[in-house]
Amino acid sequence: MQERNTLQKRIVHETLIRMCNHPTADEVVAEVQSTYPTISRATVYRILNKLADSGEALRIRINNGADHFDHQTFPHYHVHCSSCGKVADVTMPVKELGSMLSDTSGYKIQGYSLQFDGLCPECQENEEIEAGA
């Protein structure tokens, strides 16, 4: 017997799919607990890790902050707003970055992580308002 189809796994996965805003693990915990209050934080973390490991979800590692999760697994990147912390999708092909490296470093490249930091449209507006005042 290998992998059991538990209620908790179904709920966490469904919840992640329903939340389209790249939630953190703790945000998923809160959301799941609103309908299933007895689920444990450790369980949600375990299930999200498993989803990320199996490729059913993406783990977005944010500089400094908590990991975010994305149920969309097609190849894309993320922008992280340095002001409000929001995470958004970016679809941009960046080809061959990894393979370009293999000969120069001696490392066998397994992957790379590319993450952008910036200001989201809302925070840009707020900045302008503050500057104007």
Add this chain to the structure above:
Amino acid sequence: MQERNTLQKRIVHETLIRMCNHPTADEVVAEVQSTYPTISRATVYRILNKLADSGEALRIRINNGADHFDHQTFPHYHVHCSSCGKVADVTMPVKELGSMLSDTSGYKIQGYSLQFDGLCPECQENEEIEAGA
């Protein structure tokens, strides 16, 4: 009076320069304490943060693990060995990644972080030995 030239700052910076292996903050703490045992962990963290903020050192954010520091500040990237955790330099121009994004996402891009993961030459060897045995 703005910035004071303290013994601690000199020692931490010198130590970082002397350690060419992209140490973590705690590795710097250990190294400094070997000759100056009374220095505080908080002090080393503060000084490294200041060096990174002022551009006198680079902060290398490793997925999952502790930040590493690099006294070399010319533009380059890093490879992180997923097996032993070692960090190595990669010099490869990646131009315009940020500016390519500005129109597609609505974000005002302030920067990006690009980090490679792979196996260092030593760990590749170990892997082959294990596979052969």
Add this chain to the structure above:
DNA sequence: ATCCCTAATGAGATTTAGTATCAATAACAA
């Protein structure tokens, strides 16, 4: 339908990396 094995869960302790607090210390300008 029941039993049994063990994967998975829940609760809480633990770890790791880093920051905050604050009294004591020590640069450095006067």
Add this chain to the structure above:
DNA sequence: TTGTTATTGATACTAAATCTCATTAGGGAT
């Protein structure tokens, strides 16, 4: 030499995530 205050050291604290382990429940076997 002195006074101001940036900086330090010690420690408490926080955040994110993992670990531990007794208990629960999925699902194959009977």
